[in-house]
Amino acid sequence: MTAQALQPKDYKSVVPPTWCAGCGDYGVLNSLYKAFSELNIDYNNTVIVSGIGCSSRFPFFVKTYGIHTAHGRALPVAMGVKLANPELRVVATGGDGDGFSIGGGHVPHICRKNVDITYIIMDNRIYGLTKGQVSPTSDMGMVSSTTPYGSPDRPVNPLAFCLVYGATFVAQGYSGNPKEIAALIKQGMEHKGFSYINLVSPCPTFNKTNTFQAYKDLVEPLPDDHDRTNLPRAVELALNPGGKIRTGVYFESDTPSYQERLDEIKSKASKFTAAGFAGIVDLYRP
C-alpha cells in the first residue's frame, strides 16, 4: 500500500505562530508547509535548526524535529546534525541579524564547504525580536532606536555574499509571493549541497520603511533568459542594478557536497595499510 501524501496542514505543529499581525514571516511559513507537502517530506526524518529572533521561531511551528539554538549559531549546529546523520534533511532558518551580524562568520564556511543543507533567511532589514534596532541589511540612513540620526553603515548584500563565497544554489523570494517561495524552497531542498534562499519579508511593526507597500513596485522576477549557471552575471544582478529586488534562482552549480568529499577521503583512508603507516612513522624518526 502506498503512503498517503501529506497535505500542507499536516506539517503544522501544535504551536500556533506568535508573530504580529501582518508579519511577512507568515507567508514564508505557509510556503514552507506547501513545499514540504509537494516534496512529501517525512517529518520524522527532517530537522529545522534556528538561531534567535522572530524568524528563528520557525522550528516551533513545523511538525518536524527542531532545535532553537543560540543567537547566530544555527549554521554550525545544522552542519553538525547533517554530518552526524547524513540521512536527515536539514533546514536552517533565521533573520538578517542572526545570519549576517552575530552569525555572519559562519556563512562563508558553510558556502565553501557546500554542506548539504538549506538556509532560509527572512530578511526584514531590522532586528524584530528586540524591537527595532538596525541590522546588517538595513539601508544606510535608516532611522531606528539605535540610529536616531540615521544609520552610517552601508548594508551587507546577502546574495552577493553567498555567491562569492561559493554557495552552489542562491535564490531570492518575497513573502508577498508565497507560491514563488514554495517553488524556491523545493528547488533549494532538492539541490545537492548548500542552498541559500534570501526571503524579503517585511516587519510592519518595527520597520516602517521596507514595507509591503514600498516593495510593490520594486519586486520583479529575474529576466526570463537569466542563465543560472553564469556566476559573474548572478553577482552582477545580486549587486542590484536599478535598485530592483529581483526574485528567482540566481545561481546553481553541480558541485560535490561536503559529505561526498568526506566519503571520498574515508574511502582513501580505509585503504591505508599498517605497512604504509609504518613507512610514514619511519620518515619522522629522528
Ligand SMILES: Cc1ncc(C[n+]2csc(CCOP(=O)(O)OP(=O)(O)O)c2C)c(N)n1
Ligand atoms: C548573544 C546574544 N546577543 C544578543 C541577543 C539579543 N537578540 C535576540 S534576537 C536579536 C536580533 C534578531 O534579529 P534578526 O535575526 O534579524 O531576526 P528578526 O527578529 O528580525 O526576525 C538580538 C540582537 C541574544 N539573544 N543573544
Ligand code: SF4
Ligand atoms: S516584530 Fe516584526 S518580525 Fe517580529 S513578529 Fe512582529 S512584525 Fe514580525
Ligand SMILES: [Mg+2]
Ligand atoms: Mg531581522
